[in-house]
Amino acid sequence: MRTYGFFVLKRFGQLLIVVFLGVSATFFITHLSPLDPVEQTMGRLTRQSGFSPEAQEAMRAALTELYGTDKPLLEQFYSFWSRLVRGDMGPSLLAFPTPALRLVKRALPWTVGLLTTTVLITWTVGNLLGGLAGYFQNSRLLKAFGVFAIGVQPIPYYIVAFIMLILFGFLWPVLPISGGAGMFVEPGWNIHYALSIVHHSILPASSIVVVGLGTWFLGMRALVSNVVTEDYVTYAEFGGVESRKIVGSYVIRNAMIPQLTALAMVLGGVFSGTIITEEVFSYPGVGTLLIDAVNAGDYTLVLAVTSISIATVATAIFVIDLLYPLLDPRVRVR
Amino acid sequence: MKMKTLTGALVLAFAATGLWGQIGGLPREESLIIQNPEGAPSNPGCFNLWWGCGGGWSTGLHQLALDTFWYIDPNAGVDGVIHNSLAAGPPEYNDDFSEMTVFLRQGIYWSDGVEFTSADVVYTVESQIEHPGATWSGAFSTNVESVQAIDDYTVRFILKAPNSRFQSVFSVRWNAAWIIPKHIFENEDPTTFEFNPPVSLGPYTLHSYDPNGSWHIWERRPDWERTTVAEFGMPAPRYAIYRHGIPTDRRLIEMVNGDLDMIHDLTPEGTFSIVKQDETAQGWFPGFPYAHPDPTLPAVVFNTQNEKFQDKRVRWALALMLDAQTMSLASYRGAATFSAIQVPPTGLHPDDYHEPMQDWLETFTIEAGGKTFQPYDPEVTLRIAETVRRQFDGVPEDEQAIRRSFGYGWWAQNLEAAALLLEDAGFEKQGNNWYMPNGERFTVELGYSAEGVMSRLGSIIVQQWIQAGVDATSRTDPQLWDQMFMGEFDAQIGWSVETWGGHPDLSFFLDSWHSEFVAEPGARQPARNWQRWSHPDLDRIIEEIRTIDFNDPRGVELGQEFVRLTVEEMPTIPIMSYNVFSVQSNRYWTNFPTSENNYANPVTNWANGRYILNLIEPASR
Numbered sequence: 001m002r003t004y005g006f007f008v009l010k011r012f013g014q015l016l017i018v019v020f021l022g023v024s025a026t027f028f029i030t031h032l033s034p035l036d037p038v039e040q041t042m043g044r045l046t047r048q049s050g051f052s053p054e055a056q057e058a059m060r061a062a063l064t065e066l067y068g069t070d071k072p073l074l075e076q077f078y079s080f081w082s083r084l085v086r087g088d089m090g091p092s093l094l095a096f097p098t099p100a101l102r103l104v105k106r107a108l109p110w111t112v113g114l115l116t117t118t119v120l121i122t123w124t125v126g127n128l129l130g131g132l133a134g135y136f137q138n139s140r141l142l143k144a145f146g147v148f149a150i151g152v153q154p155i156p157y158y159i160v161a162f163i164m165l166i167l168f169g170f171l172w173p174v175l176p177i178s179g180g181a182g183m184f185v186e187p188g189w190n191i192h193y194a195l196s197i198v199h200h201s202i203l204p205a206s207s208i209v210v211v212g213l214g215t216w217f218l219g220m221r222a223l224v225s226n227v228v229t230e231d232y233v234t235y236a237e238f239g240g241v242e243s244r245k246i247v248g249s250y251v252i253r254n255a256m257i258p259q260l261t262a263l264a265m266v267l268g269g270v271f272s273g274t275i276i277t278e279e280v281f282s283y284p285g286v287g288t289l290l291i292d293a294v295n296a297g298d299y300t301l302v303l304a305v306t307s308i309s310i311a312t313v314a315t316a317i318f319v320i321d322l323l324y325p326l327l328d329p330r331v332r333v334r
Numbered sequence: 335m336k337m338k339t340l341t342g343a344l345v346l347a348f349a350a351t352g353l354w355g356q357i358g359g360l361p362r363e364e365s366l367i368i369q370n371p372e373g374a375p376s377n378p379g380c381f382n383l384w385w386g387c388g389g390g391w392s393t394g395l396h397q398l399a400l401d402t403f404w405y406i407d408p409n410a411g412v413d414g415v416i417h418n419s420l421a422a423g424p425p426e427y428n429d430d431f432s433e434m435t436v437f438l439r440q441g442i443y444w445s446d447g448v449e450f451t452s453a454d455v456v457y458t459v460e461s462q463i464e465h466p467g468a469t470w471s472g473a474f475s476t477n478v479e480s481v482q483a484i485d486d487y488t489v490r491f492i493l494k495a496p497n498s499r500f501q502s503v504f505s506v507r508w509n510a511a512w513i514i515p516k517h518i519f520e521n522e523d524p525t526t527f528e529f530n531p532p533v534s535l536g537p538y539t540l541h542s543y544d545p546n547g548s549w550h551i552w553e554r555r556p557d558w559e560r561t562t563v564a565e566f567g568m569p570a571p572r573y574a575i576y577r578h579g580i581p582t583d584r585r586l587i588e589m590v591n592g593d594l595d596m597i598h599d600l601t602p603e604g605t606f607s608i609v610k611q612d613e614t615a616q617g618w619f620p621g622f623p624y625a626h627p628d629p630t631l632p633a634v635v636f637n638t639q640n641e642k643f644q645d646k647r648v649r650w651a652l653a654l655m656l657d658a659q660t661m662s663l664a665s666y667r668g669a670a671t672f673s674a675i676q677v678p679p680t681g682l683h684p685d686d687y688h689e690p691m692q693d694w695l696e697t698f699t700i701e702a703g704g705k706t707f708q709p710y711d712p713e714v715t716l717r718i719a720e721t722v723r724r725q726f727d728g729v730p731e732d733e734q735a736i737r738r739s740f741g742y743g744w745w746a747q748n749l750e751a752a753a754l755l756l757e758d759a760g761f762e763k764q765g766n767n768w769y770m771p772n773g774e775r776f777t778v779e780l781g782y783s784a785e786g787v788m789s790r791l792g793s794i795i796v797q798q799w800i801q802a803g804v805d806a807t808s809r810t811d812p813q814l815w816d817q818m819f820m821g822e823f824d825a826q827i828g829w830s831v832e833t834w835g836g837h838p839d840l841s842f843f844l845d846s847w848h849s850e851f852v853a854e855p856g857a858r859q860p861a862r863n864w865q866r867w868s869h870p871d872l873d874r875i876i877e878e879i880r881t882i883d884f885n886d887p888r889g890v891e892l893g894q895e896f897v898r899l900t901v902e903e904m905p906t907i908p909i910m911s912y913n914v915f916s917v918q919s920n921r922y923w924t925n926f927p928t929s930e931n932n933y934a935n936p937v938t939n940w941a942n943g944r945y946i947l948n949l950i951e952p953a954s955r
Contacts (some may be wrong), residue, residue: 002809034813041386043815045469050502050842053851053860055472062466082737095377095388097526103376103388106545162583170587179548183575184359187545198936282374282579284546292376301376 008322015318022310026303031073035094035297038063044296067093082304089307094298103289104304110180112286114201114277115270118208123263125209126216131252133217134224135243146221153214161207161280168203175203178282189268204281208274216259223255230254257328264320266314336476345690360551362592363922363952368938369588370394371598372581374547375777381532381540384462384469385513385525391509392939393550394576398538398947400512401562403436403504405942408629408681408835409932412566412945415682415836419562420450420513421504422487424885431496431881436504438487440819443560445534448517452483457516459491463526468524470511473503498880499841506941507629507834507842527897536944537561537569566948574947576938589615589919596926596946597917598938602667602787605915606726614920618936619739619929621728623669626936627680627911629835631673632788634780634795634907635828637821638867641854642770642778649904650700650709650754652778652825654803656743658714661909665791667809668722670910671743672715676900677893678911679741681835686890687897688742693742698901703754711746738929741910749802768803777805781818781826784810791909792827818864821855830906831863835935838890841879848876867905872896923950 020122041063046056064070068079083090092100133142152160169177177181181196227233228251236246286305293301352873375390381399383391403421410814418424420599422437442450459481462470477500479492481849484777493500503511514524515533530826538552552574558564580588582601586608588594608615617624634652636643643649662670669684669852673679674695677687695710719736723729730736737743753763768776778799792808799806811817818826832843846861853859859866875896882888916936918926927946934945 035815036816039816039819050474050505050507051861052476053846054476056860057472058466058476059472062471066467092376092388095375095380096386098377098380098387110546165584166587169584170591173591177587178577178580179544180546181544183544183551184542186831279581282548282581282584284374284548288374288579289376292373 004325011318011321015314016140018314019311022314023084023303023307026306026310027077027299028073030299030302031076033297035294036069037067037299040297041093041293044137066096077108078299081152084307089304090300092298092301092304093094094293094296094301096177100298100301100304101302104308106285107286107289108308110283111278112270114205114207114283114285115274116267117201118205118212119263119266119270121205122209122212123216123259123266127228127252127256127259129213129219130217130220131224131255134221134255135228135247135251137225145217149214149217150182152210153218155211157207157211158276158280160211160281161204162279164203164207164210165280176200177203180284181250200209201283204277204283208277209282219262220252220255223258224251227251227255257324261320264316267316268273286316340926360573360575363954364572365575366573366596366923366947366950367575367577367594368596369580369585369594369598370576371939372578377528378543378545378547378550379530382524382527384458384512384531385465385467385527386469387528389528390578392576392941393543393578394538394552395532395550396509396512396941397939397944398507398552398565398574399534399536399540400941401442401531401535402506402509402510402512404501405506405945406834407933407942407945408507408935408940409927410682411836412933412949415834416505417945419506425501427498427883431498431500434491434500435484436489436491436494438489439562440487441560442535442562443557444515444517444813445539445557446518448515448533450513450535452489453486454513454516455489456481456483457520458511458514458860461514462511462521465525470503471718473511477503477572496880498883499839499845501884502842508939509941511898512684516787517748530802536562537563537947538574541573548578550578552576563944563948566945569947570950570952571947589917591920592919595919595923596701596936596938597923598820598914600915600917602669602915606667608917610629612919615917616920616926616928617915617917618927619728619730621730622722623666623671623728623739624914624917625666625669625913625915627671627678628935628937629678629680629683629833630792630829630912631676631831631908631910632827632829632912633676633677633831634831635818635824635826635865636867636906637818637823638659638865638905639821640824642824645759646903647702647755647759648761649907651752651759652799652804653745653904654709654748654752654755655804655908656745656798656907657747658711659718660798661791661794662718663721664741664794665787666910666913668718668726669913669915670718670741671739671913672744673908674710674742674744674901675897676831677840677897677907678831678833678835680911681833683833683835683838684738684742686838687894688737691894692742692896694898695901698873700751700755702751702758705751705754707748707751709745709748710743712743714744714746715740715742743832744909747798752802763803763876766803767805775805776803777807777824779807779809779824781809781811781814781823783814783827784812787913788827795827803868818823819858821853821857821859821866825866829865830864831908832862837884838893839879839884840889840896841876841884844879845876847872849873860902865905867903869899869903869905871899875899920953922953924953925949925951 089100091097092103133146165177168175179200181200185192185196187193233250278285278288290305370392372390373390379389380387380389381395391897401420405417405419407415413897420439422439426435459474462468477493479494482490484490518533537558538553539556541551541553544549554572585597586604590612618626636649662668671679676684679688699706699708716736719729719740762769770776780792780796783789796806796808817823834842843862847863851860852866853870875892879892914937927936934943
């Protein structure tokens with residue numbers, strides 16, 4: 001138990017280092033970007049307005065002071081970490097002086113809700129069908145599904161999403177094609193809003209599932225195809241063990257380990273959002289927020305999104321590392 | 335069976351909650367649904383645009399809920415180009431334009447029942463000056479020495495220096511300095527206050543908004559008669575719904591499905607498609623080219639601080655290498671509106687500039703290699719119309735109508751004259767390649783956006799220059815505009831000319847072209863003289879404009895003088911207006927503005943589009 005505790009502590013230390021290095025790298029990359037948030041704000045304000053050159057200069061000087069972009073980079077770096085350890089990510093420059101964290105908190109539930117649901121659906125169904133297809137290789141139904149998966153998987157996601165949008169939003173317009181919920185529906189914990197969210201998520205979620213299912217299916221089928229040739233499976237079959245038990249306890253369970261690692265990685269990545277889904281269906285989420293922030297040179301907001309993403313991916317891997325010995329008896333802590 | 339029951343229950347549940355349609359419980363026939371091109375605001379619950387805070391501008395807020403002194407229409411306007419909105423009349427200046435007095439309308443009320451008075455104006459100016467970084471802080475702090483409320487309905491601005499165009503700060507083109515409700519803001523920190531819900535001075539007030547930024551809904555005020563648009567009648571829609579951030583392809587679907595009434599813009603192809611598919615859809619022109627020409631003039635902007643482009647003969651040679659018809663077909667599929675002069679061919683400008691200057695343009699000559707050329711081709715737009723007539727319906731037949739929609743003419747491609755001009759400038763041609771006087775190859779890197787009609791335009795210009803012997807290359811860096819501001823470019827498809835549109839005064843862009851604002855090489859150039867070009871005659875014109883009244887007829891004469899100077903000097907190659915393919919559906923509402931009924935600009939994000947709501951009518955009427 002002491003050994004396991006030391007292992008946990010060591011991995012936790014690594015986690016902290018990874019997060020610090022990842023967030024710091026993002027800080028320097030965003031701050032070395034040629035995009036100047038002051039100029040981006042100036043562009044938005046002056047693009048179509050009649051500000052005189054003198055007024056523009058006065059504005060530029062005031063914004064530079066407000067945003068603190070004239071300070072040395074190391075001073076900004078120190079200030080950033082001082083704030084971050086207190087849970088303050090600073091004001092968004094795109095929506096100054098609104099706290100960046102507030103914008104992320106508003107967008108995050110949509111992304112996490114949509115992606116967690118779709119990832120879990122695709123992972124469960126894809127792996128289950130893939131596992132069965134790998135074991136019952138003569139099943140016509142599973143073969144047909146394999147053909148479907150191979151057919152759909154190479155199609156770019158954007159195309160699939162757009163085809164679904166045309167089918168169910170234009171040719172047979174039965175599903176809403178934009179937004180996270182209907183207009184005129186009071187947001188909150190009520191049945192109208194909940195149904196509206198489900199209704200609006202059908203198309204974006206289906207598009208992700210249709211494309212994502214094939215990846216898990218094909219991966220699992222390949223893994224199982226290798227496992228079924230193992231001696232212990234052959235031995236179990238000769239020993240008269242039930243097929244259901246062989247598939248569930250011997251084959252899929254063993255093939256599941258790498259899929260579980262991949263699931264953790266994908267779930268961690270959920271916090272980065274799905275930019276294309278959000279763009280195609282005007283679905284709210286952090287992906288669009290991140291793109292807008294990058295285009296506007298709003299590095300505070302970029303840092304807020306990426307810091308959360310880095311921390312969650314690193315934490316997901318940390319948790320999986322801790323769970324591995326429990327899932328796979330072959331892995332033992334030395 | 336269980337599955338069917340479950341599906342049926344879900345369908346019924348959705349139907350019962352009234353969520354099947356896009357607008358749920360709102361009465362469709364009383365709602366105008368408008369696409370806002372601004373994109374989803376990052377902080378949709380913020381309405382304090384005097385500070386920013388990410389709430390968005392054209393969410394309906396600056397079109398329907400805010401107000402200021404004057405509106406200048408880019409077209410003819412509802413009742414003349416200038417509408418005295420919160421001001422009772424035009425501004426009154428003293429003799430040397432160092433003071434501006436504004437008499438305010440009486441009987442105008444904020445939506446919470448408080449009367450609008452001069453105290454609101456004084457508060458607006460003083461609070462903006464007190465908070466550097468606020469949206470209009472620079473505009474006020476550089477101009478205003480003090481502002482006084484003479485009485486409840488009279489305001490006097492004491493200016494730091496004479497400025498005959500100070501009223502432009504309060505004149506709406508796309509926007510202007512909006513008046514702040516003093517009684518709301520004076521008890522708040524204006525830098526963090528979100529102004530939610532906003533107290534409105536316009537005819538609509540906030541009904542609801544999507545916390546995720548997809549839409550804002552505005553409802554007509556019961557006391558709309560106490561707002562400045564009341565003189566044009568009651569705004570017809572009870573609800574105005576602004577939907578943000580809809581991709582181009584989906585706009586088309588949404589309109590066909592009846593979920594959009596006004597589209598800000600489509601691609602040319604999208605427009606041609608929707609007017610065929612949906613008989614209720616209309617553009618600005620009744621037929622081809624459909625698009626509304628914005629008072630913005632896309633041009634080849636040269637960096638005249640670069641040695642290569644300092645000689646006007648070189649700039650002219652590059653202009654004469656271009657073929658208008660090829661550019662039109664490549665960029666707008668023929669739906670371009672050309673302008674050979676530095677004024678956009680839109681709004682009322684053709685009456686003040688293009689039409690009266692035709693004779694001068696037709697007789698204008700350039701000298702090259704001892705020969706004289708007349709470069710202007712008044713027939714080219716007629717030929718373009720003939721070409722597209724074979725492909726599209728509704729191309730006008732009447733010559734005047736063609737000139738209004740395709741432009742009055744452009745420069746004829748003349749490779750001989752271009753070559754002689756370059757030779758006069760010391761260039762030498764070896765084979766089909768031009769070399770500069772210093773012996774180096776004549777290279778031009780043209781920057782343009784990576785997609786859209788401007789990308790197509792830039793690409794065809796590069797091809798034509800290459801064919802004429804220039805080593806032309808393309809650049810589509812996402813930071814193009816920033817590089818142009820810093821002077822780090824050869825040439826770029828951009829626009830340094832933007833006008834009021836409906837009013838002939840050119841100071842909106844021209845004042846910033848004065849040589850006093852030209853930045854040193856490597857330093858940032860303030861908007862809008864991106865070409866960093868200066869000329870003593872230009873300074874003289876600008877300085878005289880500064881001394882005359884906004885409505886002085888001498889302004890047009892000076893404007894025409896500016897046009898003649900820039901034709902001779904060609905500091906940029908003006909090409910065409912920025913044509914916006916705005917589309918409206920007549921399914922639920924009719925009487926949207928058109929070229930024949932040009933009372934407003936049909937684009938949806940300009941604040942002066944507010945009058946459209948007063949003039950449209952229910953289709954069922």
